[in-house]
Amino acid sequence: MKISTLRIAGMVLAGFAGSVGCAAGPAHLQISSAFTPEMARVFDDAVDYLQNVDGLGGRLATEWQEQTDALSRNADLIAIVRIETVVQGTTVEQARDYRLSALVSEVIVGTPPPDRRVSLRTLEGQAGFNTISGREDRLQTGSYVLFVKWYRDARGDVRPHWHLTPHSPQLVRRIRVASGIIARQEGEERVVRPEGR
Numbered sequence: 001m002k003i004s005t006l007r008i009a010g011m012v013l014a015g016f017a018g019s020v021g022c023a024a025g026p027a028h029l030q031i032s033s034a035f036t037p038e039m040a041r042v043f044d045d046a047v048d049y050l051q052n053v054d055g056l057g058g059r060l061a062t063e064w065q066e067q068t069d070a071l072s073r074n075a076d077l078i079a080i081v082r083i084e085t086v087v088q089g090t091t092v093e094q095a096r097d098y099r100l101s102a103l104v105s106e107v108i109v110g111t112p113p114p115d116r117r118v119s120l121r122t123l124e125g126q127a128g129f130n131t132i133s134g135r136e137d138r139l140q141t142g143s144y145v146l147f148v149k150w151y152r153d154a155r156g157d158v159r160p161h162w163h164l165t166p167h168s169p170q171l172v173r174r175i176r177v178a179s180g181i182i183a184r185q186e187g188e189e190r191v192v193r194p195e196g197r
Helices: 008-021 058-074 128-133 169-179 180-191
Strands: 077-090 096-109 117-123 145-150 158-166
Touching: 008 145, 058 145, 058 158, 058 169, 077 117, 096 128, 096 145, 096 169, 096 180, 117 128, 117 145, 117 158, 169 180
Parallel strands: none
Antiparallel strands: 077 096, 077 145, 096 117, 145 158
């Protein structure tokens, strides 16, 4: 098993290993809708490392904006997180996988698990596996925005499909618009403070 060397202690790993399969029970997590093939294209269990994409322009910026907007509209949880641990292991089927522990520092949309930790996983052969390979240490620096869509696996356990992207104030503003947060807040202000009073 390969373990990233930054900020990993034996006790953290032991606790994380015990929580990988059961990050939080169904009682704590709200599944807003079924996970569809269209959602799988954006909740890809992967990391992107793009920053200031709007400044790049062109097709890359357009595709990133479309993905960010789709993630924002469909996520059950959007949060600013720090990646505490990155562990590479092997499943019982002998496939390699990466398991990440994300600690929520700020919630934008939804409700995190009670311990504010989300266990993320991607398998060898999935697109997300290669987005982590060789970047284990980099993932443990800075903060990211985590988009999560909860789903039930074949055993009935609630698990996340997810996407990580570097945190920036510009990204948070885009999320707040695309998710409808700003529109709801403006509507509340109109109701709370009627014009002329």
